Amino acid sequence: ETVMTQSPATLSVSPGERATLSCRASQSVSNNLAWYQQKPGQTPRLLIYGASTRATGIPARFSGSGSGTEFTLTINGLQSEDFAVYYCQQYNDWPPLTFGGGTKVEIK
Amino acid sequence: EVQLLESGGDLVQPGGSLRVSCEASGFIFSSYAMSWVRQAPGKGLEWVSSISGSANRTYYADSVKGRFTISRDNSKNTLYLQLNSLRAEDTAIYYCAYRLYYYDFWGQGTLVTVSS
Secondary structure, three states: OOOEEEEOOEEEEOOOOOEEEEEEEOOOOOOOEEEEEEOOOOOOEEEEEOOOEEOOOOOOOEEEEEEOOEEEEEEOOOOHHHOOEEEEEEOOOOOOOEEOOOEEEEEO | OOEEEEEOOOEEOOOOOEEEEEEEEOOOHHHOOEEEEEEOOOOOEEEEEEEOOOOOOEEEOOOOOOOEEEEEEOOOOEEEEEEOOOOHHHOEEEEEEEOOOOOOOEOOOEEEEEOO
16 A cells, blocks of 8 residues: 655645645655645545646646655645645555545644 | 535444445546545545446455445446445545546535444
8 A cells, every 4th residue: 555644744834925745655656646625614626636737727826746756736825715734645556545644734 | 517416424323334325417427437535523535435437346445345335326327335334433524526546526525423
């Protein structure tokens, strides 16, 4: 099973600043990685798939990078609606499909 | 537009059974694999199970293998998850999700609570 580890667990950022979230895989997942955003009481929302491709309707301030075992989600110019929990998920080595534990982006 | 509507969540005793459903619309249901993902209260996301469009292939997380069964009725555009031998740790919101590898559409979820 491929274990996904996200860091940090919590990230405090001021509105307008950049947030950088990390996701590490226990073995290579190539570029078969997705990122999701989840706000309290809401369902997860797909942001990125293929490590760097934005999903339909996702603003350009969200970008994904990386391959193999190291991945990054960058949010430029954080807006109020971006404060949420973010999850990475690998779909290279399955079953099982595995998610990271999440990074909470909170207002500084 | 893809829409997924789960139902069937309930309070059930440990060892009990339950079937949750997901009614789909807005796409050719039989052409797509579907999945269940769950989220325990205050916790992260956990993939549970997936099924191919024709239902000839099913996949399960080790934590539910042998206890849960995924199925679908393509004539009714409905996905099912039969949950047997339920445990307290199965308490979660169960989300129906579109497709197999990553999920661009999710239902609102249905809450399954396992408690005596």
